Amino acid sequence: MSTEEWQEWVLETHSDRVELLEDWFFAQGALAVSLEDNADEPLLEPGPGETPVWQNVKVTALFAGDFDLEPIRAALPTDLLAENSRSDITALADRAWERVWMDEFSPIQMGPRLWICPSWTEPPDSAAINVYLDPGLAFGTGTHATTAMCLSALDDAISGGERVVDFGCGSGILAIAALRLGAASALGVDNDPQAITATRDNAERNDIESSSIEVVLPGNAAIAAWTNQSDLVVANILAGPLLALADELMALMKPGGRLMLTGVLSEQAPELIERFIPVNLGVSETRDGWVLLTGQKPA
Ligand SMILES: C[S@@+](CC[C@H](N)C(=O)[O-])C[C@H]1O[C@@H](n2cnc3c(N)ncnc32)[C@H](O)[C@@H]1O
Incomplete structure (x- = not known):
């Protein structure tokens, strides 16, 4: 592996195309793909039959540092992307990618008793009530204000x-x-x-x-x-x-x-x-x- 051990590729898409893009990345050799709410826009009302996740999704694919991304960059199916999607490839030295992802979703205290922790972290307070979750397609990691308010109210109630x-x-x-x-x-x-x-x-x-x-x-x-x-x-x-x-x-x-x-x-x-x-x-x-x-x- 090269001195840059990982490469992270960030793109933007819509909720109706996110699964196809995720599958495409894995088929090309991505080691991991993560999904996040893209931007602070309010959630739109999901109509019947629509996938009710975030409307705009930031997709981050992780590749090995020595993986040649040029051929797949040329073959990127642009119809799977949001209009004017960014396409940022960053080389991450050492195991910095873990830190980057953990920074984006790290343990959060929701109330006096309750923490939400990504499953890959050690809970900061092992005596607390720690709920383990991974970011995924289904909405709800505690990072959205609405979820956070409910969690805090549940801790109280x-x-x-x-x-x-x-x-x-x-x-x-x-x-x-x-x-x-x-x-x-x-x-x-x-x-x-x-x-x-x-x-x-x-x-x-x-x-x-x-x-x-x-x-x-x-x-x-x-x-x-x-x-x-x-x-x-x-x-x-x-x-x-x-x-x-x-x-x-x-x-x-x-x-x-x-x-x-x-x-x-x-x-x-x-x-x-x-x-x-x-x-x-x-x-x-x-x-x-x-x-x-x-x-x-x-x-
Ligand atoms: C904003 S997410 C909330 C997820 C989680 N409870 C939280 O607080 O983070 C809303 C959820 O409601 C679901 N939903 C939307 N309309 C619904 C309906 N009419 N009946 C049942 N579930 C619905 C969606 O599929 C989605 O998973």
Whole structure:
């Protein structure tokens, strides 16, 4: 291997092409491919049938330092890229690539008890509740303000034994954090089959007993057992789908049960508060223009 041991190639694409680009990189000999939300643009409302991940995705492919990238650079399928995509190749000396990737996703403390840690790191506080996650296609590593607000609120709200529904579970981060914080059982629901797989994989990685978590698509018969039974329902989706799901989400809560909603921009909060009037929603936090709305079903 040359003195530069690694090469990192960064490109930009759209969510509907990300898998094809990832497959293409692996077919060319990439050692690893990572995906990240590209830029701070707000999440767009995913329409039915659309892959509901970040709209713009930064794709980073890692190659060995002595790999000849010129032939594949010439063959790069430009139709898989975002318009005006960057194409930056950086030589990384030694094992600096590990540090670079770790810098981009490093352990984050979400609340007094809870940390989210990439699976390749040593947790900074081994006595804390550490949830291990890897960045992947399913949304939810804790780096987005909406996920972070939910995690912090869960750290505060879970005292032990709760039944928790994570509607729009993505990577499963919220359901898994709730269980690790002491919830008795969790239901993850997502309309993206990739999220179902990611949640199950991440639960296993976090030593969650398979009997304490169910992960299903919307409309699954298993949801009936949670209706009017859930102590806490958390949903980090977007304003449009939350408005459409309002009756279903409120029906899941048992009397006295709590609701946490996010994925909602500040200016959208009044419409949500109006739609969820039976549970008396209020804004409990705002970060980066996003709000966390919390409410409670009358006992
Ligand atoms: C912003 S991500 C949140 C992921 C994770 N819960 C978190 O907090 O980071 C929203 C998730 O909701 C899912 N979703 C969107 N609309 C949905 C719907 N109508 N029913 C169920 N899941 C939905 C998406 O597939 C996506 O995984």
